[in-house]
Amino acid sequence: MSDQFRLVIVGGGIAGLALATRLGNSLGRAGKLDITLVDKGFAHVWKPMLHCFAAGTARNENDRITFISHAAGHGFRFCYGEIAGLDRTNRRITLAPLVEQDDEDVILEERYLDYDALIFAIGSRANDFGTPGVEQHCIFLDNVVEANNFNERFRHALLQSYGRGTPLDIAIVGGGATGVQLAAELHKALEMGSLYNFTPQTPEMRVTLLEAGPRILPSFPEDVSEGARKQLEALKISVRTGAMVSGVDEKGFILKDGSRVDAQFRVWAAGVKAPDVTRVLDGLDCARGGQLVVKPNLQTTQDDRIFAVGDCSFITENPFPPTAQVARQEAHHLAKYLPDWILHQKPVPPFKFHNKGAIVALGSYNGWGAFADGKTFGGGALRGLSARLGHTALYRQHQIELYGVTRGLIACFTDWLDGFVRPPVRMD
Template identity: 90%
Template sequence: MSDPFRLVIVGGGIAGLALATRLGKSVGRSGKVDITLVDKGFAHVWKPMLHCFAAGTARNENDRITFISHAAGHHFRFCYGEISGLDRANRRITLAPLVEQDANNVLLEERYLDYDAIIFAIGSRANDFGTPGVLEHCIFLDNVVEANNFNERFRHALLQAYGRGTPLDIAIVGGGATGVQLAAELHKALDIGSLYNFTPKTPEMRVTLLEAGPRILPSFPEDVSEAAHKQLEELKISVRTGAMVSGVDEKGFILKDGTRVDAQFRVWAAGVKAPDVTRVMDGLDCARGGQLVVKPNLQTTEDEHIFAVGDCSFIQDAPLPPTAQVARQEAHHLAKHLPAWILNKTAIPPFKFNNRGAIVALGSYNGWGTFGDGKTFGGGALHGLSARLGHTALYRQHQIELYGLPRGLIACFTDWLDGFVRPSIRMD
């Protein structure tokens, strides 16, 4: 009996976990393919919800999927670690040493994993564009650890603001979906928190949203951008377009025109780039933003045994936006065609993206969406609740896909029940 084919998936985000789950049910169950999922965290969360975790309006304890238990139930293995190198000649990846942060002790030495094929699904990060001071003085929200760290600092700052009666200043760079939704979600957290009568007077929270371009939500139609801009201003969130940041210090942002925006919290949610590790991938071709360049069938241009999906990939002939929708469809494409490629050497056909549109939700205040044909249901009678429910439905669809229908519905029900037991925002 021949050894099973060794497939390694690096990254447990939307694309990576969906791919491991689907392949586990097919070729993993049969034992013909040994599937290993590698991630530097122990649990998966839906990345479009990170702004809710940061604001404390959602508790990631209820919304995360533990890799170890999920792998055990779906016929693949989980390996904790962060990739630090690739040896294409020997088909081997290197995992960085695991170091205990506080004590600086090495818990696990450098390790290696051999593969017959590897799929990179390592996502993306905000792009600082080399702006001085960003890395030293800004908060990023690219993963659940960063979102939790933000929330802890946010709660402590609110406690001080309540106790001292002083305002809390927050500035967010980036007028895309992440920045816009975070601004609204922070306002929602303060609105809910004020209902608990912590002190007689709710402190003032001054939020400023900085966007370098002429309008926020540039990927949406202009009428949606204008409506979202108006909604944020009604929430007393200052929206400044055409505001190019030239530097950051410990007190705030320095704009290109020489003015300043001082803030206690400085969040960077602008731009998208691949993790820096893609630059040291043993000669694989990278795009300008560090994404791995792939053919239309998602194989890298330099090595047919290496694939890339989601935000870390760049389709050479037809680049796609770094969205959850694209990542999910690419994962489904490979899950459908990889078994035949592995077992029968059947060529993988080109990936075809089906644009189903986009949705943005501003907390419980408003929402907008677009269909793939460009028609909006955001500027007229159907904006608001319908879009917000659509945004929630996308997350529930993701849960059901990973859990299966029975467990997915139970997860939805328990989340609903949890709302009757716990506060609506994280308070500890």
């Protein structure tokens, strides 16, 4: 049996994969640390691009990073599975059985992984707030599987609209970045698809964006919210604020005021909560939204051998927004200080967040960026070119960080080259 320190990282999102990659490069390759990354999927995608995969304006085949090959090249192991339980006394996690979806045959039985230190980076998902009918009648965009399922259904619905000459109604709940960007991206997909002259007349697509609050993009300055609203309305997207959803059925959304918004596609992109499994993790403290409560240094309050980063963690004294920027910085913090904690028992210092602002891009139509001081850029005479380029640059930075400079630049070049070979919107 190996006497190496066993570090298990659960979740291969932005924080989990960045942390596994950095520690694998520094300690895993040198044989100083036994690192295992656990995820319920086989590949990583940059979550801020899920709306593009859903609309078909980006192909995730080009943008995914396969865990198995990435692990082999960066000094850690990958284990496919979904966490189902935790035994803190014996330092062991339980992985749920792998079951065939169609006939429910068990492909792989329940398994166990032992650890000396455990890091949760399992992200978040949309929060239905207990609204009746949401789980049964809405589409979510919390991972690449859901984005791909949406895209397949979207293409089939468009085919019906082309063939029958009937409109396609889509309603999106949630006026945050995901909902706003998805609304614009769907319009972009239809606009690109119409260039191929599939039929003499492009079908009508009616998109409605529902936001319970007084304005969309509430985390951005008011001028950005107003600019985004005007841009969406210019694309003939209906934006309804103060629209509280009280229920959902097979035909559409029921609003609190008693009115309805009927739609073939009902997308729920509101709220944030941690995966339900956090509630059954052997007594670890959870916040209201299910996030694991951690100390300022990202150690859980009940167990110093367990950390949590990204959207699934919550610092009571100073909560941070559930963004990719926070997740990335928390991963870098642990990558820097965990080696001394593991090898020399030095305490991990408190995490400090450096807010660099935020960017939202509305397809190829417009974009805005907000610096930490509230000042904005983009959305002006260049129609938001600077902000849209900034959004793309963040993704390229993520690629280069994981691949390394040489492979990262090659990936950028091949993506650009692919644009000359494939259509700009997914057609099959």
